[in-house]
Amino acid sequence: MTLYPEDLKYTKTHEWAKIEGKIATVGITHFAQDSLGDVVFVELPPVGKELKAEQEFGVVESVKSVSSLYAPVSGKVIERNSQLELHPELVNQSPYQDGWLIKVEVSNPAELDQLLTSQAYQDFLKSEKH
């Protein structure tokens, strides 16, 4: 299995977005969950909240740090992954499937072009290493 699925879009702040029509499902990447270590708590915005691209929308807390989450696209939060309240470890175990964070109704589809492809994100990760 690839660590960075081809059908997702990525941000330089290590979130991913899966676009299906007007709905974007948002999570954090394999690299992000691996760097954080064991996730113990996820703080998500309430349903109905309007997010702006690149705006902080929540935090993910691991045993060693707390990191901010940034919205890949603008839009309204329509669903949050309630499973994470009891099982935050899903973010580590399944960052692209069961560990998704929120679903957003995209308000400005043009922003999607700003996001990185899988290849561009992996190139970005490589460049960051140096």
Place this chain on the structure above:
Amino acid sequence: MKNIDYFSDIPASVRLAKPLSLPEPLSEPELLEELKKLSEKNQEASLFLGGGSYKHFIPSIVRHIVSRSEFYTAYTPYQAEASQGILQTIYEYQSMICELTGMEVANASMYDGATALTEAALMAARITGRKEVVVSTAIHPHYRQVLKTYCNAADLTLTEIPFDPKTGLSSLVPRFSSLVAGVILEQPNFFGNIECVSDLADKIHAAGALFIVSVDPISLGILKPPGEYGADIVVGEGQSLGNPQNFGGPGLGIFAAKKDFLRQMPGRIVGATTDSEGKKGFVLTLSTREQHIRRERATSNICSNEALLALAACAYLAVMGKTGLRKVAELCLQKANYLKKKIKDKVLWPDTFSFKEFVVKTEKEIGLNLERFYPELKGYRLICFTELVKKEMLDKLADELH
């Protein structure tokens, strides 16, 4: 080694060129004699001064415990495997504060009552996402100053509601809007008056705001824990619990809240856990939200605590127990109210219930001159009575005030 002039950075023009004009040095025995003579000039005065710092009796065991070098010299217990003793005392302190306030979580303490109150306001703003904080002017003036400073920097609006001049009580109710993050009440208030709290929490919660109560922990020996009347965050100055007045500081900031708000709590928290062998142990917990890890995004810029004073409070509460604390509170209440009745015509609010302090009209230099903080209370003073005041003193004072 080369001789270094440590003062070379200081301009010659401001350096003293001649020797200081001091008496000849004394030998140590002579010096002790001199100091003894000076100390004989001291007088044990009864000042009846309270206003946030209180002279309560401190059982000697408290001093013995805090003077143990394991506690006295302990550094921040980051390294849990080498700090179980101090961590356990902080954990026990937190548990006692929870019981006293009726809250579910308490932190390891803040700097003092003022910073604890201010951190509560900031926490309410974080939780509600709102920007206005409402306080009564019957809250300690120093606390409000600290609050003002923080609100200014944190871009919060501070709304001060004047107390009712007829009763000396806060009148907050009609002022809540959907913009308010938190409403702060002091119980008993700065004038020693016991605030009416019966349905206040419901009204505050209906407006979507949090209810913050600042307490005198000694009063909780007889007053209801704020958790029982709907408080969301309880703060207070903990100096009264086993700590001397120390000329006004250091203080002990009590901070406790409902469990739902755990992750928004400022400061450090000690938690109980089990080690790899299944034995009970204690660690600093949730420190990922503290400043040394989360920098400018931390829940608070207070990244420390008043561990030694918290330890004294913990020892004090353990020694006094429920019955002892209740007795202290009852004595304060009885003594203050005995005098209040005797000099009724001099008392500003004779019909308002008060705990250990009340306001009198007098020219005598006793207690705290309220004009300093409240120009409208010119000629009035706040006087305070703890369990240490004897009945003869009260009778004498009554005669002098008449």
